[in-house]
Structures are given as structure tokens and as C-alpha cells.
Amino acid sequence: AAGVIQSPRHLIKEKRETATLKCYPIPRHDTVYWYQQGPGQDPQFLISFYEKMQSDKGSIPDRFSAQQFSDYHSELNMSSLELGDSALYFCASSSLDSGHFTSGNTIYFGEGSWLTVV
């Protein structure tokens, strides 16, 4: 079965540079989530999109932005990178039934994109 695809898998950037991560959700999934996981930490929710509109917002820095496109893929744009941004960034997807808050929709995660800021 198709899974959540993330690219690139590894990325090295210097401080103050910009990085873009891409996420391709499972086919027919309409919701995309972004999570950040620092070393030895649990995943922290950044932002999510449902049908190309932002649905929930977590601890996403103002330097970061994201969007979901018409084909449902999503991109996380990170600017003015800091050393503390080094982490594993996960994209996840799910499919909502009719209605925004229907239970039962499992969230599936991609393999993550390793960002190292030097």
C-alpha cells in the first residue's frame, strides 16, 4: 500500500538559510499534518491542512510557513534557519469522513526529513 512520501530525506543547511520540505500524502487522504521531533523528544505538532485550508496550528515558529496544494501535497518552508531547528520533520496524512471532526481517521506518518542546520 502507498504510504506518505517525504522529500528530501536528508538536508543540511547553514544558519539563516531557507529550506523547503515536501510531503505527498497517501492517495485520497485530504488532511496533512507536520510534526517536528528533536533528538530524544516526542513529536511536536506544527500545523495541519484540510482540503488545502489550514485547519489546526500548533507550535510552528513565525519563520516557518506551510501550504497544501490542489493535488493535496504539502510543503513546509523554513526561513532564517537556526541551529535549534535541527530535527526530524514528519509529515502525516489522514482521510476525514464527512464533517471535520469525525472520529475514526487514523493518522499515518511518513519516514521523515532530517534537517541539520550548521
Add this chain to the structure above:
Amino acid sequence: EDQVTQSPEALRLQEGESSSLNCSYTVSGLRGLFWYRQDPGKGPEFLFTLYSAGEEKEKERLKATLTKKESFLHITAPKPEDSATYLCAVRDNAGNMLTFGGGTRLMVKP
């Protein structure tokens, strides 16, 4: 604000030694409690979703149970390949995202 606490932080078992992992939660309107397995450097792999107190689900050597305040992940006769970090997460009525606990790092020795 949702809170999820997992214990123990780390657990070492001998192969075949059964045990349980705990996930305590505080959430306004539980809309699902999720268990994931995560191997180092990889994405969380979905295991179970539980929705209401009293519910149980099983998969191979794993069994998840749910009460109104906590969930347990029981591991029966574990094997070395069960070594991983097990993450518990909750979804509430306010949104669709998951709030994770700190995870339990399980190591099963042969």
C-alpha cells in the same frame, strides 16, 4: 490543554518476559487514543486506535486496553525485534491533531 504521560521512560526485558507500558492522559473530550511504534530515525508506525473505556485491541504479541484515565500496551513474550520506542497519543474534540507522550523505549534482550 491535553497532557499525555508515558511510563516507564525505558524498559529492558529478557526475551519472553511479558510486561506492560502505561499511558496516562488528560484530555477534554477524547476522540481517540493512538499507539505507535517508532524505530530510530524512522516515522511512527501505527499500531492501534482506542475510542472508549473498556475497549481492547490485539495484534500479534501486543494488546492495548483503555480506561477513562489511562491506556496500557501489554507485550506478551516479547522478541528482540519488538525493541523500539512506543508512543501514545490522544486526539481531542478541539482539533484533529495528535498530542504525544514522551514514549517508552523498549529493549528486548535475547
